[in-house]
Amino acid sequence: MNTNLLDATEAWMIALLLFILMLISSYIGKLTGNHIRKKTGTEEKLPETSALIALLFFLLAFTFGMSGDRYDSRRKVVVEEANIIGTAILRSDLYPDSTRILFRNDFKDYVETRISYYEVGADVKGIFKADSLSQIISAKLWKRASTLSKDPANLAATQQMIPALNDMIDITTTRLSGEKAKVPQSILVMLFFLAMIIAFYGGYSEGRKGKIDWLVQIGFCVLVSLVVLFTLDLDRPRRGFVNLDTPNQTIIDLRKNFN
Secondary structure (H helix, E strand, O other): OOOOOOHHHOOOHHHHHHHHHHHHHHHHHHHHHHHHHHHHOOOOOOOOOHHHHHHHHHHHHHHHHHHHHHHHHHHHHHHHHHHHHHHHHHHHOOOOHHHHHHHHHHHHHHHHHHHHHHOOOOOHHHHHHHHHHHHHHHHHHHHHHHHOOOEEEEEEEEHHHHHHHHHHHHHHHHHHHHHHHHHHHHHHHHHHHHHHHHHHHHHHHHHHHHOHHHHHHHHHHHHHHHHHHHHHHOOOOOOOOOOHHHHHHHHHHHHHHHH
């Protein structure tokens, strides 16, 4: 799972930094506008920045929607994985008691590894360790099921268990791939630069007019920073305000099958 500077930095820190940089950009724009106004001795009516602001908010909405779709997909995959594992556990009941006990013991260990897979949080090493353990256990389950399939007495049970195990193995890859799929860093960087440019131009435009409403400028910077904060938060389901604790509870609830 690749990490970059943006991923390694907390979302609130990025939003706060953006807010400060936008304020600085506005202030520099104001100083530049005042300097040119004093140098020329005239106040010019510059084009409105509404078109640029509209472009910024369009990109913010696009990026927020991208993060929201990815979060929703991850949430659905977690619930789907819980259903698939639950189905495989129930199908172990189709085998004789001696084999059933072996299956359920391995399924119990498998469930614990999938729970720890999420509970390690944003620890990349912990994520891969839990994923590797789950692959080892699933391989053990698959080997047992494939060996039992050679016995005609287990034909009915095998026809039910093999597809369930296949789905259970495949969903782990889907889940891991879904977590790797994030909003491209290039889009976020472009968004940050565009926000600072618009903040600069807003201060410059106000400076050329000889006045600046700092309440409006600060409010604009706060609004943009908050949207960026929640966009990043949606894109980081393992930490932050919006997480996958509730969907992951469906996997934790699988422990009830072993009571």
